[in-house]
Amino acid sequence: MIETFEKFNMPRYERVRWQIQLLLTENKWDKDTPLPTESELSDKYKVSVGTVRKAVEKLVEDGILFKQQGRGTFLKQPNFEASLLRFFKFRDKDVGYLTPTGLVKKIVSISGVNIINEKLNLHNNESLIYIERVRIVDNKIILSEKIWLPRSLFENLVTLAPEEFENLLYPFYYKKCGQFVSSAVEKLSFIKNHIDIYLNSDGKKDLVKVCRIAKNLKGEPIEYRESYGLADNFSYEVNIN
Amino acid sequence: MIETFEKFNMPRYERVRWQIQLLLTENKWDKDTPLPTESELSDKYKVSVGTVRKAVEKLVEDGILFKQQGRGTFLKQPNFEASLLRFFKFRDKDVGYLTPTGLVKKIVSISGVNIINEKLNLHNNESLIYIERVRIVDNKIILSEKIWLPRSLFENLVTLAPEEFENLLYPFYYKKCGQFVSSAVEKLSFIKNHIDIYLNSDGKKDLVKVCRIAKNLKGEPIEYRESYGLADNFSYEVNIN
DNA sequence: AAGTGGTCTAGACCACTCT
DNA sequence: GAGTGGTCTAGACCACTTG
Numbered sequence: 001m002i003e004t005f006e007k008f009n010m011p012r013y014e015r016v017r018w019q020i021q022l023l024l025t026e027n028k029w030d031k032d033t034p035l036p037t038e039s040e041l042s043d044k045y046k047v048s049v050g051t052v053r054k055a056v057e058k059l060v061e062d063g064i065l066f067k068q069q070g071r072g073t074f075l076k077q078p079n080f081e082a083s084l085l086r087f088f089k090f091r092d093k094d095v096g097y098l099t100p101t102g103l104v105k106k107i108v109s110i111s112g113v114n115i116i117n118e119k120l121n122l123h124n125n126e127s128l129i130y131i132e133r134v135r136i137v138d139n140k141i142i143l144s145e146k147i148w149l150p151r152s153l154f155e156n157l158v159t160l161a162p163e164e165f166e167n168l169l170y171p172f173y174y175k176k177c178g179q180f181v182s183s184a185v186e187k188l189s190f191i192k193n194h195i196d197i198y199l200n201s202d203g204k205k206d207l208v209k210v211c212r213i214a215k216n217l218k219g220e221p222i223e224y225r226e227s228y229g230l231a232d233n234f235s236y237e238v239n240i241n
Numbered sequence: 242m243i244e245t246f247e248k249f250n251m252p253r254y255e256r257v258r259w260q261i262q263l264l265l266t267e268n269k270w271d272k273d274t275p276l277p278t279e280s281e282l283s284d285k286y287k288v289s290v291g292t293v294r295k296a297v298e299k300l301v302e303d304g305i306l307f308k309q310q311g312r313g314t315f316l317k318q319p320n321f322e323a324s325l326l327r328f329f330k331f332r333d334k335d336v337g338y339l340t341p342t343g344l345v346k347k348i349v350s351i352s353g354v355n356i357i358n359e360k361l362n363l364h365n366n367e368s369l370i371y372i373e374r375v376r377i378v379d380n381k382i383i384l385s386e387k388i389w390l391p392r393s394l395f396e397n398l399v400t401l402a403p404e405e406f407e408n409l410l411y412p413f414y415y416k417k418c419g420q421f422v423s424s425a426v427e428k429l430s431f432i433k434n435h436i437d438i439y440l441n442s443d444g445k446k447d448l449v450k451v452c453r454i455a456k457n458l459k460g461e462p463i464e465y466r467e468s469y470g471l472a473d474n475f476s477y478e479v480n481i482n
Numbered sequence: 483a484a485g486t487g488g489t490c491t492a493g494a495c496c497a498c499t500c501t
Numbered sequence: 502g503a504g505t506g507g508t509c510t511a512g513a514c515c516a517c518t519t520g
Binding site: 252253254288289290291292295309310311312313 | 488489490491492493497498499500
Binding site: 190 | 302424425426427428429430431433447449472473475476477478479480
């Protein structure tokens, strides 16, 4: 392995970075379990502390680790549920922005669906778990979600009833199935005159559709999700450099 | 100045970063004029090369500088015109994605407008330049833009006719007025049944509206722009970490 | 007080670009 | 060949957190 890295002229800090990333796939890091210290890592991988620091810095930039002076370096548990606010902002009269709660309405095991399996890098015959879920603010459904998971990775979910799911799905995946979501790609589009059983009872509406592929630390897709919301609630802000 | 920095416990690399940023506001850096070398900077600011490197790294992350091994470090000329593709993707049958060309239709000097002046951090009585501009792909208008500039900074533009503007505005601002756009905030929203004189001749349409505040190196707003496009053409993709 | 990450230095050698 | 940034080291001292 190390020889391979060397052959490709990969700098040591990159090599260390991948070693650490490998370390992180072990299911034992939570927000209070620090990684080995910088000097331990520098001993382990036979590089200077400065090189370890550079590797770790990259992982911090990627949002995978976070450091706390005096305490240590930790695996970051991203909160995508809150960061759906990237696309939708639901403003309360008094409080400001709200985080919607999640409620699973339906969960079934289904056979492979070509276009979904493709997004999840699965063979067409591999079966899936399909979930319907709504997001609620102030007793009002404001988002409707369809979720597809590779059954092979999420076997432990198939026997659960909708009520047994928790409010936030990604920490739940990790607890029940050891699947850790570390990044995602979202694609946004606009669809007109659509109907959604959870979202609008009174006919067709203009909706915003967000397609998300969520990935684990290795960059492998582990969830495909489509979120629908009313276009009226939509708001998005981005910084450009 | 330096004492001030020290008092606030600002690390040296941060201080150096600000010094460099100050350097950059001098109107003499283009894509072929390298900054002073790392060792020159380390002499000048009385810190080690490693500290300079850290300062420069930050500026590279911010998209303000770029480095090229063997050549030097340069001020980055961001191409926002191309990066409007952040929100709109216009797909050509053959070529893939296209960069639209820009055409100024109208330029006038106007008195202050409260809501605009606010966005530009101007007093209400300060006057503005107002520009209407369209973006064209394949002989078809696909974006309509309204642009407001502080007249005090862009005095040199008021005497120009629409034809005298170049395809890309931001390099043009820099050439004519020494105003360098280095970052921006964009806000996206949907508007229904709107009419736009350049965009749609056959009545009201659903539009996507992108409001942009463009800023100089000091973070001061220097342009406010509203871009309108048909919702059908809209597509946006984002990575989350 | 002990241990963590945060800052900073001085110097070495490598990889690339230009002339 | 001269000069640039790219990688890497070994060590110092500081700031913060925890027992």
